């Protein structure tokens with residue numbers, strides 16, 4: 001059997017965008033392997049959403065609900081995925097490489113004594129077997145891998161296309177997981193929200209990052225950072241930062257882009273006053289289009305940038321805000 | 331408390347990585363190694379907990395080539411009490427690595443097993459939770475806050491959108507550590523001297539076959555040559571026009 005099981009992550013009562021991307025990739029792979037694509041949803045109040053997954057390529061949808069899924073629990077989720085991987089005879093098990101997917105897929109794979117390909121950016125069948133491609137060394141190289149036995153894989157968000165809603169429909173079946181709350185080893189107590197509506201660098205379609213040349217936001221760099229945030233708000237981008245900036249305490253850790261920060265692959269990456277050290281390039285050179293603003297025409301960032309502006313953040317940021325605002329209005 | 335820290339020896343982050351002659355692994359020529367970046371947060375967490383809980387012991391474990399004894403001694407110089415070297419000169423996938431680590435950790439007392447949340451080379455973010463599963467213990471990943479009290483780890487982990495999740499995990503448990511958890515200390519002079527005389531627990535590793543097989547390793551797709559749009563603020567309008575009409579990203 002060459003069935004593909006896709007754990008579709010739900011967020012706020014809906015299948016998440018990354019979850020639908022995994023589903024689309026799973027449906028395409030199932031078609032080329034000659035198997036079925038089975039969607040798996042977990043959570044409460046998802047009945048209506050579950051019924052829509054056929055329109056995105058699922059041939060059946062499994063829905064697990066109950067107390068164990070009222071909050072994210074890696075134990076319960078991993079057990080559910082492993083149980084269904086077995087029950088459905090899945091040759092491939094997919095989820096998105098988000099904080100939920102990265103949390104439970106390794107555990108699920110280990111339960112099944114299967115290998116896991118993390119954060120993949122390509123998925124296809126070759127000679128009737130699934131093959132995945134994943135970046136390693138934060139993008140300094142990429143490897144093509146195949147699994148002995150079933151392939152568990154997490155898909156990097158925003159790399160696979162979000163499937164358009166089609167005309168298909170799929171039956172929904174309730175599934176149970178043999179799990180009591182007392183079995184949970186890790187229990188989520190609370191979710192502390194950050195700044196309201198803050199976009200995550202790893203998820204955003206556009207990222208504007210600032211580097212050391214932006215200067216201290218508590219001092220002479222105040223206007224630069226305010227401008228970078230204004231630029232981000234104008235174009236719907238997340239704010240990112242180089243490690244120099246994070247280590248100086250100018251921006252939070254979660255915003256660091258690079259080999260020891262987040263690896264990002266947005267459609268547009270704007271680097272302002274970032275030199276382009278190898279560790280930074282590793283984390284962002286998978287972006288579709290790169291723009292660099294730097295006062296030094298020799299800065300290494302210009303070697304990877306599609307478009308460069310030689311100039312200071314002080315001068316160029318206000319002009320960029322104005323130009324983007326005008327273009328997006330017109 | 332018995333604390334185990336799993337440490338990976340990985341190429342330094344400014345190493346240039348090129349596929350080697352076999353087309354499946356990187357070319358090790360000229361590559362220097364160090365403790366994988368995030369494992370430094372795991373080491374610091376373990377050492378800080380030991381200091382808070384007198385009588386605790388921190389053991390660093392590396393699965394790697396014989397030369398990894400150097401990184402293991404750095405762990406001891408930084409504050410670990412003991413070092414275990416599971417010797418293997420092959421590249422292992424996450425499940426094989428976790429199997430070898432779990433087999434050894436099972437033989438050691440362990441209340442807390444600490445990992446980096448991701449390695450800088452393999453980047454699977456999987457060895458920690460897989461080892462936890464093989465040990466049958468709980469696990470929290472991407473940990474940015476930690477306190478341990480009454481047999482429970484109170485953990486904060488980073489999730490999307492700047493949000494944090496607060497969890498309670500019963501000991502024994504595994505945690506994978508993220509930047510922000512602490513500020514890693516460096517080895518002390520006294521530690522470096524002591525590490526020289528510490529006997530390591532070394533032996534060949536028992537590692538199962540890989541389940542994820544690399545068919546080929548390639549450099550990333552080359553980026554087309556870019557262009558300088560112009561200088562100063564006047565270039566902004568031109569840039570936006572190019573992004574809209576040429577690159578079609580806005």
Ligand SMILES: Cc1cc2nc3c(=O)[nH]c(=O)nc-3n(C[C@H](O)[C@H](O)[C@H](O)COP(=O)(O)OP(=O)(O)OC[C@H]3O[C@@H](n4cnc5c(N)ncnc54)[C@H](O)[C@@H]3O)c2cc1C
Pocket residue numbers: 210211212213214241242243244245256257258259260261262272273274275276277278279280283293294295296299311312313314343367
């Ligand atoms: C183990 C390790 C891991 C690392 N991981 C990462 C990582 O994940 N991510 C990361 O980013 N770095 C990482 N680094 C750090 C990296 O090596 C660089 O030090 C860092 O990226 C530099 O940050 P920067 O470009 O902001 O600063 P700098 O290198 O200081 O560059 C500042 C740039 O701003 C320009 N500039 C100055 N003033 C202005 C102005 N007014 N207007 C416009 N331009 C201006 C300058 O010309 C210069 O190019 C790591 C380092 C190590 C050792």
Ligand SMILES: Nc1ncnc2c1ncn2[C@@H]1O[C@H](COP(=O)(O)O)[C@@H](O)[C@H]1O
Pocket residue numbers: 336337338339366368369372391392393394424427431444445446447448449450452453454455456457458
């Ligand atoms: N060979 C190894 N020896 C000891 N620990 C390891 C090894 N490989 C990975 N780890 C641990 O597992 C973490 C995650 O690695 P990875 O799953 O490759 O991203 C690392 O940060 C280490 O803490």
